[in-house]
Amino acid sequence: MTISGMQKLTLLDYPGKVACTIFTAGCDLRCPFCHNASLALPGRERDVLDTEELFAFLRKRRGVLDGVAVTGGEPLLHPDMPELLLRIKELGYAVKLDTNGTFPARLREVVEKGLVDRVAMDIKAPPEKYAAVTGVPGLDLAPIRESAAYLMICGMDYEFRTTAVRGLHEPRDFASIGEWIKGAREYYIQAFRDSGDLIDGAGLSAFTEGEMKIFADIVRPWVPAVRLRGI
DSSP, rough: OOOOEEEEEEEESSSSSSEEEEEOOOOOOTTTOOHHHHHHTTTSOOOOOOOOHHHHHHTTTTTTOOOOOOOOOOGGGGGTTTHHHHHHHTOOOOOEEESSSHHHHHHHHHTTTTTSSSSEOOOOOOGGGGHHHHHHTTOOOHHHHHHHHHHHHHHOOOEEEEEEETTTTTHHHHHHHHHHTTTTTEEEEEOOOOOOSSOOOTOBBOHHHHHHHHHHHHTTOOOTEEEEOOO
16 A cells, blocks of 8 residues: 555544544545545655654654544555554554545454544435535445444444535535434534645535534434534
């Protein structure tokens, strides 16, 4: 796999932990609002972090950092992700994994082998709009549904999250999402930010805080633990 960078300190990417974040290259979705287009798209310029350099840093920071957040791109795109996670766990770190849910078998593997401590799964859109919002015509939603259902019953510490984007989402979408993930432990509606590294930001913008509060109210009958993030 290609590790395309590291944020050496974050208080945001892993709730409740002082952590670092590592970024893997490659993704199977093409969400236009993706803020890491240089990671998601082949052929884009990107940094490469040597794996041994990463682990030298992690060994040095034991006792200072509590955890490691692994994000992308889509980390589970890589068949060798379990080996990377195992090496991180062997250093004593808690691990949070970000995923889009398209690889349920690999998700189940890393959870059941105890290689992750928390999973954050994106819910990109309501089911009826998933292909359009993710930029993948004909997308098979079954693996994503399987991943979401698994997280809700496996006992893992997890969250679902949706980045709300004007131009892609509307209020009724959040009712459909709420019905889908009814009873979820944690659900976050995140504010859209233009990182300057989007796949296609034309016509996209952020909702206001007031609008996002309305979205949360729409979801709350199904998911009482809905919260806003990034406002």
